Amino acid sequence: MATILQKIAKQVLSRATFSNLAMDRARDATVDTIGCMIAGRNDASVAALIRAFDREIAQGGTARLVGGGSTSCSLAALINATSAHALDFDDNFHPARAHASAVLVPALLAVLSTDKVTSGRQFLEAYLTGLEAQAAVGFGVNPSHYNRGWHATATVGSIGAAAGVARLLGADEEAIAAAMSLATSFACGPKGQFGTTAKPLHAGLAARNAVDAARMALAGMSGRLDILERPQGFLDLFGGDEANGWEGLTFGEMHIIESRGLVTKRHPCCASTHRAVDALLDLKQEHELAADDIVRIETKVGISAARNLAYPNPADEMQARFSMQYCLAAAFLKGSLSLSDFTPQGIDRLGIREFMPRIEMQAYSAEEEKGVERLPHIVTVMTRDGRIYSRSRLHAKGSIEAPMSDHEREVKFIDCLRWANQHASEASFQRLRALAEFETSSCHDTFWNVISNGWHSKNERRH
Known part of the structure; x- marks a missing residue:
């Protein structure tokens, strides 16, 4: 057998x-x-x-x-x-x-x-x-x-x-x-x-x-x-x-x-935060919420997600990637999350630190999760004038249920290259997207020609 x-x-x-x-x-x-x-x-x-x-x-x-x-x-x-x-x-x-x-x-x-x-x-x-x-x-x-x-x-x-x-x-x-x-x-x-x-x-x-x-x-x-x-x-x-x-x-x-597909990340942080971040941004846009409106934000996530997010008051950028409080606060105040939010300078911004204590996280119970492969993550926003808004997300942006467009993928790719101070162009992105057509020559050379294009920083290339 x-x-x-x-x-x-x-x-x-x-x-x-x-x-x-x-x-x-x-x-x-x-x-x-x-x-x-x-x-x-x-x-x-x-x-x-x-x-x-x-x-x-x-x-x-x-x-x-x-x-x-x-x-x-x-x-x-x-x-x-x-x-x-x-x-x-x-x-x-x-x-x-x-x-x-x-x-x-x-x-x-x-x-x-x-x-x-x-x-x-x-x-x-x-x-x-x-x-x-x-x-x-x-x-x-x-x-x-x-x-x-x-x-x-x-x-x-x-x-x-x-x-x-x-x-x-x-x-x-x-x-x-x-x-x-x-x-x-x-x-x-x-x-x-x-x-x-x-x-x-x-x-x-x-x-x-x-x-x-x-x-x-x-x-x-x-x-x-x-x-x-x-x-x-x-x-x-x-x-x-x-x-x-x-x-x-x-x-x-x-x-x-x-x-089943894969989930392409929209945010540069632990995926356990993504559905809550997406839900909060949805609520902010739909109800035109401002920071001064908010008294409290509550999130409910899976047990494993809550365990992953072990840093309510992160001390560095790596811990910030695993902090629901930081990720939600930064996303709400900026309207998005980017690579620049996870730097030593980024995580200590006063406005974000002041907003974080308003955010609470709880997990589903073991009984609620039993026999269920996946439960939605829920975000509830309470305002100073007594309004309560709630949104749940079963799938994050970037999943096959909520896919990223080709343009969004290109923007992310170019942002990644720029973050590394490497020359970024649409041509590099499109060249790699033709990967399945690399039949006549070694894809080793094609890969590395694209990857190493502008290996040195822009300043170094000037000398």
Whole structure:
């Protein structure tokens, strides 16, 4: 009888063709992640990694770094994926409860080779393989796994991404299953690290682990193929009290990216704040609310969201990304959230700090959440003259239920490049959006020609 890993490997490798919708969404996710990767390249978390591994980077290697230079593919995956997740602006994938693309895209980029022609379509197919594998692994353990305190980006994300990397490297079913098994032995990442630089590091570790596991599997190393479901395996140790296992796992004709999609982030902060931020901005616009009108703002969110948002009075920009009070106050007073709101200077603005105590957050009860995959986040605003306004959001802006337009995606991409002080142009965005058409030359060169365009700051280019 086939194990769960064998079933997943057979499924992902059996998809020989993908719909235009699946390819378009994979392309959009890849372009969005590259923008986030460029924007995050100067973050403190990335700078620390560069210092930690300066000798290895000085020696060079086959894989390129988003901040310039090259190194081993393992180290490139680690640094580039940390960069992609550093500003918490990268997408979410609910079936895996993970930041899927921040792991997948840098891992796949790391194993692209200049001496092997890989088309853009092959890259996207490997991305879709990794995404479907992440969803399948997540099916058996989430949301119990995530609610228990595991950062699924580092656990589920790593195991699934190993399948995508293995496919890009030409693996068969046996090697894909072996790669996922080995990645299971690397899986770790406590959500208690949220609000610190270890949080984006989780994406980096997951990408590196996916690369290493795939390469090890292709070299002949293997682990137990029933490691997900067996005693003392992934489900047993990581699943939590209410994990269902994989007995009901099925694969539809539609790819998971078609049926569930990803959530492209509108705001550069923890996704646990996004639905509340969107709801508050809706209320502000609809009722023309001003700060002086507000007595209190109450939010009701899921249990895991409340646990994620552990900083009611954030001390730095990383903690601010995990503060409902800060995110709602900044969004309300500015009318939006941007990368500039999450800087040492931005978080200490007097008006925002004075507004934050008016904001309260509570969570649904365990009984309310029992048996329900997803509950709306609710924002209630109380004004000085006694009016009460309430709005609930089940889906954040950027989901397939409330999608971002192509123009909004382009604006975000260009903003990310500008944040990194890199030359930003519509041409770069459109060139990457043609990814699926890169058939005649290595997509390695095309990717990095776009990414490294204007690697040096504008001031440096003048000299």
